Amino acid sequence: MAGFSCVTYRGICHGMGSDYAPTELTSARSIVMNGVTKSYRFMRIDPESEGVTCIQLFGNTVEDFTEAMKIICEDELLSRVDIFDINMGCPVAKVVKTGAGSGLIRTPELAGKIVEESRKTAEALDKILTVKTRIGFDDNDNNGPLFAKMLASCGAQAICVHGRTAKQMYAGKADWNAIAKMREAVANEGVYFFANGDVTDGKSAREILDVTGADGIMIGRASCGNPWIFQEVKDYLFEGKNSHEKNTLEKPTFKEKCDMLLTELDGRIKEVGEHTAVTEMRSVMPQYIKGFPGAAKxxxxxxxxxxxxxxxxxxxxxxxEGTNGN
Ligand SMILES: Cc1cc2nc3c(=O)[nH]c(=O)nc-3n(C[C@H](O)[C@H](O)[C@H](O)COP(=O)(O)O)c2cc1C
Incomplete structure (x- = not known):
């Protein structure tokens, strides 16, 4: 996630139960034009702390994706990446108007060619090729199942579907039934399928899996400032623990949240220096303290x-002051 998925935070999340997390989206065009240096900090991976690593790219031509993947693999550290993920879900206007991100949902033929050629390149580089997309471009778009089937038949090895249209951006409720239809469409394609959208705890994780029949879940906003969510979800799914109803899982205290915030900030400072790290953490820090008394001030x-x-x-x-020392 842009602004959140830095190498430090992905390492923290992996240490707390996340199986893997992609980098934030990075422009394939920029890599082709400028090499990896300019985008390096967004693509930096740390296989030791992250486990499985995944670089997410966005773009609008076959060549940009395939060339960017090759250029990335010329770098000693980045060449150790396990997965290349193609973004077909970003709804931001300046991305969509170039035909990239969720713009590719509107050009399925191009999207298919990008997957087909990127898969070949990924295979030659010994990498896995995955796609992140949405249920459609807007309310009039009923092609989600066909699009998913096309992605799978063109060679995507995993597909993650966010249950909103591009037009919705992040508003409204994620439509898990629409995700289910896409999942059904690829049931016999041998592709790993992730459902995404509005998973906030163990219960919603169980529900999205039941409704969609997905093989796995991706958690977005609920993981921001809350790396505890991964274990919470796993405990609920695999150990039968229910933190809300049976209260078997302790929620992190304010002190634990503050300590984790400082750990993330410390890691980011080592990555990009104090000034940039603190400035960039301004949108992340409120996520840690959300819900505690005095959070607004x-x-x-x-x-x-x-x-x-x-x-x-x-x-x-x-x-x-003790107001939050619970
Ligand atoms: C601030 C922000 C940045 C995001 N950046 C990315 C991104 O770089 N790549 C991506 O695939 N999705 C990105 N997303 C979308 C999320 O990955 C996810 O699909 C969406 O938030 C729905 O899941 P959620 O309800 O669990 O948050 C972003 C979302 C937000 C709110």
């Missing part, structure tokens, strides 16, 4: 911070 303070010391002071003073 704290958010304002954190969004003004520009050093690790300032962040630490804000969190320390909240802990000292």
């Amino acid at each position: 704290m958010k304002v303070d954190l969004c003004r911070a520009s050093t690790m010391t300032e962040v630490r002071q804000i969190l320390d003073s909240c802990l000292r």
Whole structure:
């Protein structure tokens, strides 16, 4: 996820139960034009802390994807990536108007060619090729099942479907029934299928799996500032623990959340330096403290911070005041 999926946070999530997480989307065109240097920080992987690694690319031509994959694999570290994921879901206007991201849902023939050729390139590079998409472009688009089938028959080895149309962006409820139809369409294609959209806890994870028949789940927003969610979901699915009803799983305390925020910030500082890390964490920090008493005031303070010391002071003073020391 753009702004959230940095190498530090993916490592934290993997350590806390996530099987893998893609990098944020990176422009294939930019890699072809400029090499990997400009986008390196978005693509940096750490197989040791992340386990399975996945670089997500967006673009609008076959050549940009295949060339970008080859260029990435010329880099010593990046060549260790396990999966290339093609973004066919980004709804942002400046991406869609170039025909990339969810724009590719409207050009299925091109999308198919991109998958077909990218799969060949991925195979030659000994990589897995996956696709992330949505249930359609807008409400009038009923081609989701056909699109999924096409992706599978063109060689996608896994497909992840977000249960909203591109027009919806992130509004409204994810339509799990629409995901189910796409899952059904590829039932005999031998493709691994992930469902995505509105999974926020163990219960919703169970429900999305039951409704869609998916093989796996991707968790987006509910994982921001909340790496605990992965174990929570796994405990619910595999151990029968239900954190909400039976209260067998403790929710992280404010102190634990603050400690995790500082761990992420510390890792990001090592990645990109203090100024950039703190500035970029301004949209991430509120996610950690969401729901705790005093979060609104704290958010304002954190969004003004520009050093690790300032962040630490804000969190320390909240802990000292005791309003959040539960
Ligand atoms: C801030 C933000 C950034 C995102 N960036 C990406 C991205 O780079 N690549 C991608 O495939 N999806 C991206 N997404 C979409 C999420 O991966 C996910 O599909 C969507 O949020 C629905 O899942 P959720 O309800 O679990 O959040 C992003 C979503 C948000 C809110």
